[in-house]
Amino acid sequence: MNVNGSPTRTIWPAREGRAVDIIDQTALPHAWRTLRLATLEDAAHAIRSMQVRGAPLIGATAAYGVALALAARADDDALAATVATLAATRPTAVNLHWALARMHAVLTALPPAARADAAWREAAAIADEDAAQCRRIGEHGLALLRPLAEKRGRLDVMTHCNAGWLATVDYGTALAPVYAAFEAGIDVRVWVSETRPRNQGLLTAWELKQHGVPHTVIADNAAGLLLARGEVDAVIVGADRIAANGDVANKVGTYLKALAAREAGVPFYVAAPRSTVDFACADGAAIPIEERAGDEVRVVHGNDAGGAPAAVHQLPADEAVVNPAFDVTPARFVSALITERGTCAASGDGLLGLYPEMKPGSRPEPDSKSHAKSRPEGHGA
Numbered sequence: 001m002n003v004n005g006s007p008t009r010t011i012w013p014a015r016e017g018r019a020v021d022i023i024d025q026t027a028l029p030h031a032w033r034t035l036r037l038a039t040l041e042d043a044a045h046a047i048r049s050m051q052v053r054g055a056p057l058i059g060a061t062a063a064y065g066v067a068l069a070l071a072a073r074a075d076d077d078a079l080a081a082t083v084a085t086l087a088a089t090r091p092t093a094v095n096l097h098w099a100l101a102r103m104h105a106v107l108t109a110l111p112p113a114a115r116a117d118a119a120w121r122e123a124a125a126i127a128d129e130d131a132a133q134c135r136r137i138g139e140h141g142l143a144l145l146r147p148l149a150e151k152r153g154r155l156d157v158m159t160h161c162n163a164g165w166l167a168t169v170d171y172g173t174a175l176a177p178v179y180a181a182f183e184a185g186i187d188v189r190v191w192v193s194e195t196r197p198r199n200q201g202l203l204t205a206w207e208l209k210q211h212g213v214p215h216t217v218i219a220d221n222a223a224g225l226l227l228a229r230g231e232v233d234a235v236i237v238g239a240d241r242i243a244a245n246g247d248v249a250n251k252v253g254t255y256l257k258a259l260a261a262r263e264a265g266v267p268f269y270v271a272a273p274r275s276t277v278d279f280a281c282a283d284g285a286a287i288p289i290e291e292r293a294g295d296e297v298r299v300v301h302g303n304d305a306g307g308a309p310a311a312v313h314q315l316p317a318d319e320a321v322v323n324p325a326f327d328v329t330p331a332r333f334v335s336a337l338i339t340e341r342g343t344c345a346a347s348g349d350g351l352l353g354l355y356p357e358m359k360p361g362s363r364p365e366p367d368s369k370s371h372a373k374s375r376p377e378g379h380g381a
Contacts, residue, residue, distance in 0.1 A: 003032070056276070058096045060127045094240070130169040137273065139180060149186045156232050157189070158226065158227070158257070161193075174269075232266050239272040241281065242270070248270050267335040
């Protein structure tokens with residue numbers, strides 16, 4: 001997608017050698033800053049501190065983290081320790097564990113001397129595939145949105161958290177259909193929920209502005225009123241994990257929007273690639289919910305009147321705080337899942353209809369495709 005008018009990805013191999021560059025999302029929306037990841041520790045910190053955010057981007061960053069680590073040692077013990085370090089960074093986003101499992105399966109089949117080069121090829125392939133999958137999500141989501149736009153001559157979409165291209169390698173998940181609608185000439189506007197306490201909605205607003213898509217930021221608690229007034233045609237969110245029965249874990253506050261959308265008769269869509277679907281997780285009750293630091297609620301970060309970064313303590317340090325990062329929306333509140341293979345009902349049968357290879361008794365899903373033609377993508381790709 002576009003940054004300052006130039007097509008840009010969220011992660012790309014450094015031109016100077018075996019390192020990767022990322023957009024520091026902790027600086028947005030106030031400042032544009034890129035960071036270099038040169039070690040395993042750099043990659044783990046970027047994931048843990050939310051310098052990279054969004055389940056698909058976390059997975060791609062973890063894959064590159066493996067490649068960074070194997071530059072020093074590539075034996076079995078080093079590979080296992082690398083995977084364990086990265087797996088511990090965030091518990092809920094299943095794309096992280098999917099990417100690490102894929103990297104581990106590909107690399108353990110090779111002698112240690114061949115692993116470092118192979119790790120870079122596989123990480124680049126994961127990044128390229130994510131961008132391609134998100135583009136297809138946009139195409140399939142557009143097919144759902146177009147009839148809604150034709151009814152009114154315009155389209156008002158509500159989203160929550162950030163599931164745009166900043167949350168992926170490119171295009172986004174929930175916002176991919178919005179970008180596709182915008183490029184198709186549809187008069188689309190986005191209600192952007194601010195998504196406290198980390199305010200990921202501000203990143204959504206930033207990237208929509210960069211791409212020229214009309215949007216309005218709202219307080220999280222205004223969502224129900226707008227839905228009840230009929231000012232929303234559809235709600236689209238991403239996901240950090242989709243269970244085998246169609247239950248969806250996403251940023252905390254998603255469940256409340258799903259409830260309000262159901263009451264208002266507004267479709268509630270969830271957009272995510274295959275790597276977000278956890279067929280080994282029976283239902284939403286089995287999804288681990290990350291509990292984050294209380295200071296994310298106690299302290300608000302932004303810029304002061306002079307434009308300098310500042311922090312405001314809105315609660316005393318000893319104030320008790322509970323800060324769950326995610327909630328679970330039951331499948332019955334999801335109108336459809338939008339994936340790179342098409343749309344389906346949020347159910348076990350719906351998911352298996354799109355991914356028949358995951359049916360019991362089917363051939364195991366391949367850990368990787370042939371990537372002989374894969375190439376690292378640079379900044380601006």
